[in-house]
Structure formats: C-alpha cells, structure tokens
Amino acid sequence: MEPHLRKDIISSNWVIVSDERASRPNDYTTSNKCPFCRGNEENTPPEIMRVEKNNRWIIRVVPNKYPALVYNTKNIIETEGIYQKYYYSGVHEVIIESDEHNKIIYEIEHFDKVLEIFALRMREILKKDNVKYVMLFRNYGVNAGASLRHPHSQIIGLPLLPVRITDEMSHFKRYRSKHGRCAFCDMIEEEKRYKKRVISKNKDFIAFAPFASRFNFEIWLAPLRHNPHFYLEKNFKSLKNILFDVCHMIHNTIKNPSYNIIIHTSPCSANDFHWHIEILPKIAMPAGFEWGSGFYINTVSPEEAAFLLRSGKKASKISDVGCQKTENRKRSNSLKSVF
C-alpha cells in the first residue's frame, strides 16, 4: 500500500498510513548487520551526501529505506465514501551521525558538524516542491522508539503543517499581539529570574524544565536571542556543548534512559516563532487518561526534575522502567505509568 494520509472526520487527527514501515529491521543492540555501520554502506539506499575526515566518512545522509512518506507520488486526493485518502509527497532522510555503533550522543566529538548538517538538510528539503515543513528528530533508547542503536537522526519533509507547530505558532502570534513580545523570549527571561527550572546555560543557549512539562524530566533548549529558524543558526559549537551537558545530566540521573530529541522551527517566514529543542525522556507512559482526554499528568514536578538533573545525583534507581515509590517518598525509583 502506498503511504498516504488520512484525516479523521470527528477530530483534528491526521494519520500517515504507511505499512512499508512495518518491514524495517528492529535490532537494537547488535552491530553485526547494522546498516549504518562502516562496511555496510551498500545496505542503505544511495547516499545523498557525506562528511569525511582523513578520507573516511564520519557522517552520512541517506534516504530512509522504510519511509513514512515518499516523494514523486500521485499527489492526489482519492475519495472513498465519506473519507479522503491524501497521496501527498514527503521526504524521509536519515542522518548517520558517526561510524561508531555504540556512541552515546555526547561521545560524538564532531556533533557540531552533525548539527550543521541538520540545518543544511532542513534547508535543502524545504526547497522541494510540496514540502511545507521539516521535522528533525532523534530517538535514543528502545522505549523512545529507536529501532536501531547506531547513532542517527531523521528528517521528515511534510506536505502539511503539523498540528503541534500550528498550535505553537498561533500561541506565539497571540502572545505577541497581546504583549508586543515573543512568548519564548519572555519565558527565557522568567526562567533566568526564577532559576529553579534552569538546567544549563551558556552564552548562546539555555536549557530548562518547562513550567508545564508534559513528561517526567522534559527539557527545552533554546537560543537566548530570538531566532525563528533553526536552519539560520550558526552557533553549532555552543549548541553542541549545551546539548552534551544536558544529555550527560540525563544519563547521570536516569539509568538506561530513553529519550526523544525534537527540533521545532518556524513554519513560515513571520518573525513570531522562536526555534527550540524538546527533549522528552520516556519514563512514565501516557495511558488511558492522557490518550482519552489530551491532558497530560506529570508525577515529577519540573522544579524537582531540574533539581535532580542539576545536582548530578546518581539517582541510580531512577530507571526508564518504573517501579514503586516507597511510602517515605524517596525519589529513588522511577515511574512506570501515569494512569
């Protein structure tokens, strides 16, 4: 079945139906047959680009072998009864960040170059016809949906603006309309003033636990100075440093963490958006109440999360598979589920 989009009649949900994806390998640990490892380059689709050092590749960009959306599709809408199937184009690439299978993100010395490639590929994909938005994301750990261990990120070029982005954009616009300022810039000033949710900061970026964190240990990372577009970013060394700092803290505080890293960048040329990164550790799983309502329940306040991350306490029993908390409220165990 060719991948296509479906819109729910009774809600705002958009779904990409893509059963090709089900065929992809799911072999998280082994490097033997890893398609991303050095020597196995013929196991990826033809390379889009690479970065070399000393005549060896250190970064490769390839099409995703099991794409969610494909390009050069029919670009039509098929009606089926009261429904529509949208055969729209998309792009799906993988950035292989290192030739070394087991590296954790903060062990990849050239990660500033990786970030630069993120920006480059986002700019390039946005130039394609029918691509309205690019979403870059990185899954680390089985519980965060990583199907392969080898360090990599993915970019999807989308034919429609994603609802999370349009929702944020409308909030940015409304806030600027009301206050004359960027909501995120104000948030950064507030977090610098309040301090308790700040996790890390350098001359260019700040990382903090958002006031309305949806997930245990959720972290946002953003430029201190207003900038709508990630792909206009230049301070990649500085960004690499703070990202490494934050990931070190995650790995120190949470045993065997799984987390998603997602870049939110402006969906248009207007100045309202403030690009930012969302880091979502996967500890407590959303369950019936969240899926049913759209509410989130967070059982670790952002203030506590920030404190634990900053303090560098090796909270060794906080793992990404939960277990119970003791009656004396020791924060030593993680939380399996919310509901």
Added chain:
Amino acid sequence: MEPHLRKDIISSNWVIVSDERASRPNDYTTSNKCPFCRGNEENTPPEIMRVEKNNRWIIRVVPNKYPALVYNTKNIIETEGIYQKYYYSGVHEVIIESDEHNKIIYEIEHFDKVLEIFALRMREILKKDNVKYVMLFRNYGVNAGASLRHPHSQIIGLPLLPVRITDEMSHFKRYRSKHGRCAFCDMIEEEKRYKKRVISKNKDFIAFAPFASRFNFEIWLAPLRHNPHFYLEKNFKSLKNILFDVCHMIHNTIKNPSYNIIIHTSPCSANDFHWHIEILPKIAMPAGFEWGSGFYINTVSPEEAAFLLRSGKKASKISDVGCQKTENRKRSNSLKSVF
C-alpha cells in the same frame, strides 16, 4: 505538593502536576497485597458504594488512593511570574470490577452491571460543583499503563473540558452544520456499507477499525442509534456482549495484549455528540516524530487490522513488544515503534 493544573504558554497543552501519583504501588502481577482483592478492603480509602451478590461484594467503588486531582481544594489560580497554577477541584474514583484478581474483562460475567455502575458514577460525579466533564478509562496490561493487575477502571471528574473532547465536539458541530446529520451516524452507515473495517456488530452496537486509526488495531465501538451521552445508555447487556466479542478478538490476535478502553461522552446538553468507546492496543509506541509533530503513523492499515481481528487467526507472533517483520511481508510480528 497539592495537585494543580498548568497551562503551557506556547501551546494548548494542559498538564496536571501530581506528584502524589508517584507513590502509588506498581505491582502488576501479585495478588498477595493487592488492595483490590477480597480481604484487603481496608487497604482502600473508604468505600463509596458496592454491588453485592449472595452477600458478597462483586463490585466496589472507592476513591483513588493516589488521585490525580483532589476535591475541596482551594479553587484558586496562583500567578507565578508569567505563569498560572490552577488549584482546581477534581474527582478520581476506582471501580473494582470483580473480586477475582486475574480475570480478563470477558471473564467477568456481571460486566453489564459494571457498565451500569460506570453510568451511575458518571452521572453522580457530574453533579458535583466544579466538575465539567467525566472521563472513564480502563488500562489493561503493563504497556497500557496498568499499575495493578486486578480488573478495575477509573473515572476522573475534571474541572475543565479535555481538549480531545472539545476538538471532537467542534467537529461534530461543524459536520452537522454542513450536512444536517451526525458525523458518527454517517460514519456508521459508511462502515456498514464498506464492511471491510467492521469488526463486530449486534442489534444495538457496532465495532470497527476507524478509517483514520492512529494506532495499530485501534477499535471504536458505538451505539447504532444516535445518543450523545453514555450515561443515558440502557443496553448494557448488549454492550457487554459486543465488548466481550471485541476483547476476545484482541486477545486471540495479539499475544499478551495491552490496551486502553476509554469512553467519550458528550460534554454538554447539545445533541451533536455521539458517545463512543475507543480501544487502543499498545503495540507500536509513538516516538519522536509523533510527539514532535502531532501526526500519527500507523504501520498496520485499519483494513488489515480489522481483517486479522475478524478472521480470528491466532497470529501468535503479534505481541505487544515488537519485533521485526520479515522481508516477505508476513504479518506475523508486531511493531515496536513507529519512529
């Protein structure tokens, strides 16, 4: 920290911050100390009501010992810098559906009575001041967020309308405005005509894989005749029968399934809404792309899902922990993650 709600400044996200929840027991398998088992009644908060048979309780309703929201709270908004903390009332109850620890839903013979109690408690909770909506949900299986094995459901009385419900309501209203009919009634007619997504049907209810299923094997169950409110439902025996039929199919097709059952009922007295149940098996986990974009990716088309469920094939390798699909596209394995 008293549970309270936080609204994100840059999005529509509402979060309940409730660190009391982190203390709840998470002991999925054992019945020794199960607070819901017969003989351990003193381990629950004071009972709200019970249903007896032969002088023994078969159903108990108790307050949740680790509530997401509490009643009789300050009911105020506290401003903190640019943010607000909403100390709003809520209600959180547990319906213990059976005295037997290990029963699967379709083994609970009196489940029609359980459904009747759902409706009763929903009506009662809605009468309370400050309660704007009641959400009833049931988590089964560890991956669906069930912290206890003993068969139970939960009801939360909310001080705000949940975003998923308001989103559905606006779609119902818009559809009726445009077509003069209920969107769900039209959907039911379409599914009866198309057949391929229908999973089960009786004289009062239908169960089908929604056209825009967000998740592998997502199922919706609804009354054939228009009814906005679950708690006005009367056909509990008929509802029990189709629910059992569907759950049998889930357990036949998916090994060790985990799934959420959620009731969506009208948020107001208007006639537009059509109450329905969403059943969400937890196979592929949403990952970076979904969390980042708000899109869903479904790697099992609803048509295929319905076929597998209906055909009663013991697809023994479909488990709730994914593994890879073979190159020859055998549908025998489940899917761990989407991205």
